[in-house]
Amino acid sequence: MMATRRIDEQTTSEIVKQFDAKPEMLVQILQAIVMRYGWVPEDTIRQLADEVNLSRADVYGVVTYYHDFRTEPPGEHIVKICQAEACQAMGSRTLTDHARRSLGTALHETNEDVTLEPVYCLGNCACAPAVMIDGKTHGRVNADRFDELVGAMKESR
Ligand code: FES
Incomplete structure (x- = not known):
């Protein structure tokens, strides 16, 4: 929520x-x-x-x-990419680089009402790398899947 x-x-x-x-x-x-x-x-x-x-x-x-205590309002959409061990082993760093370029924002920052955040385990390690978009977890996310999910998120505005 x-x-x-x-x-x-x-x-x-x-x-x-x-x-x-x-x-x-x-x-x-x-x-x-x-x-x-x-x-x-x-x-x-x-x-x-x-x-x-x-x-x-x-x-x-x-x-x-604490990074979690932001002093600027977050965007309308929040994209979190897991940075914990299992996801890192499955390429979450590369995915995070892709997300930064594709969203045009750094971690902890917001661009066009989308906030990009790191997160440390979403309890979805078996399906690493894991991403959470507006509270919903997605597993085995590669760059193409990420762009699809973000496209769907933007359409849901
Ligand atoms: S390490 Fe990423 S979901 Fe657990």
Whole structure:
């Protein structure tokens, strides 16, 4: 399921309360926020700093340390390519190079509303290399199959 990109302050506060507003739970709070919204905007960083009683620089430091905590909204479509061992053995690096060229974007970045992300095991190792497109996993993806899947994804807009 796609995460909604719209942020609302009250929901953010509720997430913070679920973790008792504990500063040591900041990573878990951020994970819950990213699950919900897909990103962590500047305003949310400010709000979190207030609510868990940390400085904005502290929160920002944690956000920028982890690639998963993006500070820009993701694209409408999210393409993830597995980089873990079984998929690497079956060519996921070459596939990732192909994906970068074909989508015109680097890992962790977005072009034309498509975000390209690495992922570390999709539980589909028997069908490596594995790709996830908008939450759906596909196995044994080569460059041609990748382009077909991306074409279908773009048509589904
Ligand atoms: S290593 Fe890629 S799906 Fe498990």
